[in-house]
Amino acid sequence: LDQELTIEERNLLSVAYKNVIGARRASWRIVSSIEQKEEAKGNESQLGQIKAYRDKIEAELAKICEDILEVLDGHLIKSAESGESKVFYHKMKGDYHRYLAEFATGDKRAVSSDASLEAYKAASSIATVELPPTHPIRLGLALNFSVFYYEILNAPDKACQLAKQAFDDAIAELDTLSEESYKDSTLIMQLLRDNLTLWT
Known part of the structure; x- marks a missing residue:
């Protein structure tokens, strides 16, 4: 993995992760919206189950994001040679930290948000030039x-x-x-x- 991926390989990797994460982000939004409605109704009996399911989705989301971020930081960003690749991978890093920030709270949200901002800024400074x-x-x-x-x-x-x-x-x-x-x-x-x- 320490050599530059071809454009096709890069796109396949991106689409594969996008599909996996996309389904769970959609599920998380639906479950969160149901949770808010039940909370508003004061429906305590349902809330425990809903929250447990939301926690399960969040654990899956975190795992997927951490996996791809590890590949980006450990291999892809380091071995990127063209300006296009560098922008692509820094943008991707920004995206997956953003997905973590979507459901995280407190300090975890702040850490993911900061990391996302830094990655997007890095991508932007290269993109503007290259x-x-x-x-x-x-x-x-x-x-x-x-x-x-x-x-x-x-x-x-x-x-x-x-x-x-x-x-x-x-x-x-x-x-x-x-x-x-x-x-x-x-x-x-x-x-x-x-x-x-x-x-x-």
């Missing part, structure tokens, strides 16, 4: 980093500023859009715009 504003990985980073500001740091102004900047920068350089990434890039630009509409 990738054009229309590059799907740079746009995807801006999308996820802005969601982090909005959802985890409760900083809607910063989230909007980041998303708007990424969108405007990409629009200004639409002529650098490569044919093979046209669909990916324009889709992410649309998502950035959707979020801006939602957040303002």
